[in-house]
Structure formats: C-alpha cells, structure tokens
Amino acid sequence: MLLKKLVFTLGLLLLSSCLMVKPADAAEKEAIIINKSNNQLAFYENGKLQKVFPVATGRTRSLTPEGKFSLVNKVKNRPWYKEGIPGGDPRNPLGARWLGIKVPGDWGHTSGNMYGVHGTNQPSSIGTYVSSGCIRMYNKDVIWLYDRADKNIPVYITSSSSSFTALAQKYGVGANKAVAGNEFFNETLRYGSKGDSVAILQRKLNIKADGMFGPQTLRAVKKYQTSKGLVADGIVGPKTRKALFSK
Missing domain, CATH: 2.40.440.10 (L,D-transpeptidase catalytic domain-like)
Structure with missing residues (x-):
C-alpha cells in the first residue's frame, strides 16, 4: 500500500511539472x-x-x-x-x-x-x-x-x-x-552607425552582416540607391527603407 501511494504521488508530481513547463515553453x-x-x-x-x-x-x-x-x-x-x-x-x-x-x-x-x-x-x-x-x-x-x-x-x-x-x-x-527578408528597422542609418539595424540592412544588401556601417556597406547602399533611382547619398532614410522593404 505504501509503495502504491509513493508511485501515485510521484506520478502526480511528474504530471504537474509537465503542465507547468508547457505554457512557458509556448510563450x-x-x-x-x-x-x-x-x-x-x-x-x-x-x-x-x-x-x-x-x-x-x-x-x-x-x-x-x-x-x-x-x-x-x-x-x-x-x-x-x-x-x-x-x-x-x-x-x-x-x-x-x-x-x-x-x-x-x-x-x-x-x-x-x-x-x-x-x-x-x-x-x-x-x-x-x-x-x-x-x-x-x-x-x-x-x-x-x-x-x-x-x-x-x-x-x-x-x-x-x-x-x-x-x-x-x-x-x-x-x-x-x-526568417530571411522579414526583419525590419525604423531608424535612419549612415556611415558610422552600429547595431542590429545595420546588420538587418547588410543582410538585405547581401553583404557581410557585422553590424558596422563601414566602407563596404556605404558602397552597397549607394549602389542600391542608384539601382532604384534614389539619391545615392549613402544615407538609409525613409525613402531607401521603403524601397528595401516594399514587396
């Protein structure tokens, strides 16, 4: 009888622990x-x-x-x-x-x-x-x-x-x-900018995503702006962002 109670108690503990983990995992x-x-x-x-x-x-x-x-x-x-x-x-x-x-x-x-x-x-x-x-x-x-x-x-x-x-x-x-192509940023980027938004920009331009807006990124931005008929100033403002993320 004692063994049955012990097994039953252990089963309840295991079940409750599983129920506790699932919502957090889903969230x-x-x-x-x-x-x-x-x-x-x-x-x-x-x-x-x-x-x-x-x-x-x-x-x-x-x-x-x-x-x-x-x-x-x-x-x-x-x-x-x-x-x-x-x-x-x-x-x-x-x-x-x-x-x-x-x-x-x-x-x-x-x-x-x-x-x-x-x-x-x-x-x-x-x-x-x-x-x-x-x-x-x-x-x-x-x-x-x-x-x-x-x-x-x-x-x-x-x-x-x-x-x-x-x-x-x-x-x-x-x-x-x-998932590639679904990231978005909402700030203006220029030479010297750093961080996640720069890395997103670099992935959109298919160049190394190191999060540093340096010479390579500047050249890639200007090339992209020229291809879209935008002012090739190397600054990623609202018009360039719109072109980058338009479907």
Whole structure:
C-alpha cells in the first residue's frame, strides 16, 4: 500500500511539472509583437520570426494600449454589434477575422471582446493611425495570422525605434533568429552607425552582416540607391527603407 501511494504521488508530481513547463515553453516560442512607431506586426512561431505585416493602430498613442497582453479568443467573421452588421457583410469594419486581446488595468477585463487584431473593410487605412484602439490588418494577412496564432500566446505592444530582433531579445521571445527578408528597422542609418539595424540592412544588401556601417556597406547602399533611382547619398532614410522593404 505504501509503495502504491509513493508511485501515485510521484506520478502526480511528474504530471504537474509537465503542465507547468508547457505554457512557458509556448510563450517563449510563439508571440505577436506590434510596434506602433512604424505600424508593423511581427509573428514568431517555433522561436523564429515568420512574417511582418503592416497594420493600423489608434488615432492617438493612448488609444492602443502598450504592454504585455494575451490572445484570448478567435472569431471568424465577427458581427459588428454596435451597428448590428452581421459577420461577412462588406460593411463590417472588423473584416474577416478577430483575434481578441485581454487588456487589464484602466481598460477593464474585457476577455478579448473590446481590443483585438482584426481585418478591415477599409484597406487604405493600413499603415495609418486611425482606429479607436484595435489593430487593423489586411484581410488576407489576418486570415494567415488567425490560422497560425494559438490562443493564450503573448501579445507585446510597444512604440519603439528598435528592430523586431532587438524587441524579441528584450521580451525573451524564441530563438531570436529571423526568417530571411522579414526583419525590419525604423531608424535612419549612415556611415558610422552600429547595431542590429545595420546588420538587418547588410543582410538585405547581401553583404557581410557585422553590424558596422563601414566602407563596404556605404558602397552597397549607394549602389542600391542608384539601382532604384534614389539619391545615392549613402544615407538609409525613409525613402531607401521603403524601397528595401516594399514587396
């Protein structure tokens, strides 16, 4: 009898330890990061950056809350209850999919029914600051995300000049290795610049990514700018970034 109790107790301890590890492991390897400074959303899966999407966020900085939240519900063709518009209707501003975010604090415990990442019937609004707090995506993009993002994964919302690689390191997300072509930076780079953003630039230009904006990088930037009909000044500002990251 004593042996049976001991085996039973050990089994319970092993089961509880497994249950404790799984959520933390999932949170580490899968996450959504939203950067309001450039209106971009990054999705991490299996510890790697899979895709970066353009989004629209709040009309003012305070409307889209910042912090660490959780994805708590997922709805296909959610109705627009405020105006009584059914899901799937072209007039519905929530688009094809809804991924609800639980936002505590001053905004109340909403269980993901008030704030969310969703599609839109106004695609021209993507990339702008126009919403009442939610994060809008193109319908094709939110469908892709809906099919891959699991409930209860962390959702980080921030306003930062850092790259997604740097933000992932800050939040402890995954292996911090990006799928080629999906990294993004939002700062102006020039000769003498250093850091993750320079390394992202160098990978885009297919040169050695040492994070140092030196003579080789300067030559590569000027060559790229010339090929795109831009002013070949070697400075990576908004126009050069747009050319680098346009699809």
